Amino acid sequence: MIGKSASGQGAKAAPQTRIQRAKREAILEAGLTVFSEAGFRGATLDRIASEAGLSKPNLLYYYPSKEAIYEALLRGLLETWLDPLQAIDPKGEPVEELLGYVRRKLQMSRDFPRQSRLFANEIVQGAPRIIPVLEGELRGMVDRLSTVIEGWIAEGRLAPVDPRHLMFSVWSLTQHYADFDVQVRAVLNNDDPYPGAETHLELLFRRLLTP
Amino acid sequence: MIGKSASGQGAKAAPQTRIQRAKREAILEAGLTVFSEAGFRGATLDRIASEAGLSKPNLLYYYPSKEAIYEALLRGLLETWLDPLQAIDPKGEPVEELLGYVRRKLQMSRDFPRQSRLFANEIVQGAPRIIPVLEGELRGMVDRLSTVIEGWIAEGRLAPVDPRHLMFSVWSLTQHYADFDVQVRAVLNNDDPYPGAETHLELLFRRLLTP
DNA sequence: TTCCGATTTGACCAACCGGTCAAATCAACG
DNA sequence: CGTTGATTTGACCGGTTGGTCAAATCGGAA
Numbered sequence: 144m145i146g147k148s149a150s151g152q153g154a155k156a157a158p159q160t161r162i163q164r165a166k167r168e169a170i171l172e173a174g175l176t177v178f179s180e181a182g183f184r185g186a187t188l189d190r191i192a193s194e195a196g197l198s199k200p201n202l203l204y205y206y207p208s209k210e211a212i213y214e215a216l217l218r219g220l221l222e223t224w225l226d227p228l229q230a231i232d233p234k235g236e237p238v239e240e241l242l243g244y245v246r247r248k249l250q251m252s253r254d255f256p257r258q259s260r261l262f263a264n265e266i267v268q269g270a271p272r273i274i275p276v277l278e279g280e281l282r283g284m285v286d287r288l289s290t291v292i293e294g295w296i297a298e299g300r301l302a303p304v305d306p307r308h309l310m311f312s313v314w315s316l317t318q319h320y321a322d323f324d325v326q327v328r329a330v331l332n333n334d335d336p337y338p339g340a341e342t343h344l345e346l347l348f349r350r351l352l353t354p
Numbered sequence: 355m356i357g358k359s360a361s362g363q364g365a366k367a368a369p370q371t372r373i374q375r376a377k378r379e380a381i382l383e384a385g386l387t388v389f390s391e392a393g394f395r396g397a398t399l400d401r402i403a404s405e406a407g408l409s410k411p412n413l414l415y416y417y418p419s420k421e422a423i424y425e426a427l428l429r430g431l432l433e434t435w436l437d438p439l440q441a442i443d444p445k446g447e448p449v450e451e452l453l454g455y456v457r458r459k460l461q462m463s464r465d466f467p468r469q470s471r472l473f474a475n476e477i478v479q480g481a482p483r484i485i486p487v488l489e490g491e492l493r494g495m496v497d498r499l500s501t502v503i504e505g506w507i508a509e510g511r512l513a514p515v516d517p518r519h520l521m522f523s524v525w526s527l528t529q530h531y532a533d534f535d536v537q538v539r540a541v542l543n544n545d546d547p548y549p550g551a552e553t554h555l556e557l558l559f560r561r562l563l564t565p
Numbered sequence: 566t567t568c569c570g571a572t573t574t575g576a577c578c579a580a581c582c583g584g585t586c587a588a589a590t591c592a593a594c595g
Numbered sequence: 596c597g598t599t600g601a602t603t604t605g606a607c608c609g610g611t612t613g614g615t616c617a618a619a620t621c622g623g624a625a
Contacts, residue, residue, distance in 0.1 A: 160601095162602095180479060180480065181395065181479060182393050182395065182396065182475075182479065183396075184392065184393065184395050184396035185393065185394075185395035185396065185479070187581085187582065187583085188582075188583060188584085189581090189582075189583095197603085198603065198604055198605085199582095199583085199584085199604095200584085200585080200586085200603075200604060200605085201602075201603050201604070203583085203584065203585085204601095204602070204603075207584095208583080208584075209582095209583065209584090260478055263474070263478050263533075263534075264393075264475075264478055264479075266533070266534050266536055266537050267471055267474050267475055267478065267533050267534070268391065268392060268393060268396070268475075269391065269536055270536045270537065274536065274540065277536070277537055277540035277541070278540045281537075281540065281541060282540055282541050282543070285541050302561075304554070304557065305550055305553075305554050307541055307542060307550070308550050308551060308554035309554075310541070311527075311530060311531075311534075311538060311541075311551075312527060312554070312558065314530070314534075315526040315527050315529075315530035315534070316522075316523060316526050316527065318526075319522055319525070319526030320522075322474075322477070322478050323474075323477050323478070323522075323525075323526070325477055325480055325481045325485065325488065326477050326481065326488055326492075327522060329485065329488035329489045329492065329493055330488070330492060330493050330496050330518055330521070330522075331518060332493070336519075339516055339518070339519050340519060340522075342516075343515070343516050343519035343520075343523070346515070346562075347523065347558075347562050350513075350561045350562050351557075351558050351561050351562065371571095373572095398611085398612065398613085399612075399613060399614080400611095400612075400613095408573085409573065409574055409575085410574095410612095410613085410614085411573075411574060411575085411614085411615080411616090412572075412573050412574070414613085414614065414615085415571095415572070415573075418614095419613080419614075420612095420613065420614090566625100567624100567625085568623105568624090568625085569622100569623095569624090570621105570622095570623100571620105571621080571622085571623100572619105572620080572621070572622095573618105573619080573620070573621085574616105574617105574618090574619075574620090575616105575617100575618090575619095576615105576616090576617095576618105577614105577615080577616085577617105578613105578614085578615075578616105579612105579613095579614095579615105580611105580612085580613090580614105581610105581611085581612080581613100582609105582610090582611080582612100583608105583609100583610090583611100584607105584608085584609095585606105585607080585608075585609105586604105586605105586606090586607085586608100587604105587605100587606095587607105588603105588604090588605090588606105589602100589603080589604075589605095590601105590602080590603070590604090591600105591601080591602070591603085592599100592600095592601080592602090593598105593599095593600095593601100594597105594598090594599090595596105595597090595598090
């Protein structure tokens with residue numbers, strides 16, 4: 144499971160030399176590639192190890208199990224993922240704040256597609272390891288933001304929309320370009336989707352949200 | 355691979371008794387459940403067999419391999435999937451035609467979530483078995499529809515949108531409710547998402563598409 | 566009942582995979 | 596150097612999994 148724990152190191156406060164950090168980093172990097180391509184079950188330690196330039200036992204010297212690598216990745220991912228949500232300013236201009244959020248999310252799809260796919264893989268297959276986080280932190284943040292949005296609507300500074308379904312729309316529209324990349328590129332004859340996506344989503348959300 | 359072939363039975367014209375058809379159907383049904391939950395690699399023949407009420411060798415008597423079951427599912431899926439697209443009438447009222455498409459797609463997410471997740475699993479992991487179909491049939495259909503939409507826009511009966519990104523929007527927004535069901539329900543405190551989704555998507559696309 | 570092809574199954578196999586272990590190698594410090 | 600702890604590795608293990616096979620069972624036609 145992924146629940147919370149003391150953020151940094153465990154209570155043991157291991158030394159963590161620079162080399163150790165580098166190897167652990169290389170393993171996470173390789174794990175991200177492999178897990179995002181194949182899902183948890185489809186990934187093999189051999190492939191992760193070879194991708195990271197280590198032998199399998201050596202890899203297991205740094206992380207005690209496949210699960211441990213995967214959970215370390217998910218934990219790191221969730222922070223990055225929830226961050227742009229935090230950045231929405233309740234005191235800002237509503238339409239612009241939300242458009243900024245959309246833009247940031249779309250950039251994440253473009254710049255970190257593997258993370259997006261890792262997340263997608265996990266959720267599509269029932270999110271066995273992060274349901275608690277979804278029902279806890281995520282729901283909390285969405286609830287809070289929903290209140291803000293409802294306030295904006297009541298003030299007439301935003302068109303009336305269901306705040307939660309608005310969130311779903313932002314997530315699905317932006318992440319689609321990372322998660323369904325193969326399909327998108329097949330339809331677009333392999334052109335870069337992002338310039339078009341940017342202007343399309345800007346238009347879509349401006350139309351939806353402007354009072 | 356999935357490419358095309360003589361549509362119905364193979365050239366051999368096997369008899370296909372009613373019992374055979376029923377068992378093959380049961381296997382596909384079980385396969386759909388298991389593959390959509392676990393992905394190709396995560397699914398096991400033992401689980402599919404037990405879900406279908408057969409022994410593993412018995413299952414392999416009807417389908418020669420795991421791959422064969424999976425491909426049979428994908429093949430059937432693609433037909434159902436591309437169908438609602440065909441149903442768009444170039445001579446109809448643009449906004450209503452497209453809204454109808456959205457409605458049908460959302461219904462499919464609600465009524466056949468396993469199919470949606472199977473498809474999502476396949477695409478997220480690189481669509482190794484259906485890229486040809488995506489680059490062939492799907493791209494063809496989207497290209498044709500894009501011409502229609504551009505015509506509608508030129509006639510001023512539809513707000514100017516990029517037709518292809520419009521398709522992506524429809525797909526992502528509707529399929530999200532099936533594929534990311536766990537997340538959606540976590541945020542909604544386990545309420546039924548669909549009533550809200552319907553009115554939200556209706557609003558969204560009406561705003562986007564009305565000239 | 567007898568026969569024959571279709572169906573079903575228990576036993577089994579080889580490949581793969583996550584993980585262990587003891588021995589080897591390395592690197593830093595006195 | 597030599598020692599000591601950290602790091603690396605080849606060999607190996609047990610469980611799982613896709614798939615095979617020969618034998619058993621079934622079910623309908625004669």
